[in-house]
Amino acid sequence: DGGITQSPKYLFRKEGQNVTLSCEQNLNHDAMYWYRQDPGQGLRLIYYSQIVNDFQKGDIAEGYSVSREKKESFPLTVTSAQKNPTAFYLCASSLTGASSGANVLTFGAGSRLTVL
């Protein structure tokens, strides 16, 4: 079955450490996204990518980095520069193009990061 796989599901990190969250999709979607979710808040966009080797900052990109070397993969690194990294992270993907009117975001199961 096609879908998005995020790993790990739970991750603990000490302050000052970088950590990388994995996101893989087999939906043949061009666009991929990373969102952060905090309690009582909606989803906030960290980074998105519409094509391999290209990505754009979202609303809260500071302290995060991404790469898009393959269409299927869009890993997110939470760096030590991120001041409050404890959160739930969701990866998503979608089709793109002029007929993208109903293109739906498909989400992974999420990764919960806790900084100790």
Next chain:
Amino acid sequence: AQKITQTQPGMFVQEKEAVTLDCTYDTSDPSYGLFWYKQPSSGEMIFLIYQGSYDQQNATEGRYSLNFQKARKSANLVISASQLGDSAMYFCAMREGNTGNQFYFGTGTSLTVIP
């Protein structure tokens, strides 16, 4: 200004009753898409229903329908015949433009279905 506003932090509904979750949006783009997602306690976001700005009829998907009032910029989700499994967070989202790839999300509504 907020692109998506959900004013109901929490809602309760009796099992088998209908419930309406409110969503208003803000955009000056004539072309946009509106989406509703369900997030159970497991965390995964599940797509429920989509409405395009040029769609003449309200979208329906099984027990879900979207009450689209364009002039009021509202896109309320109606769940009919509520079930215990409907208890979850519900998020309204918008994408602007035909090729826009930024989705804007509301803060969500927590729905609890009472037996």
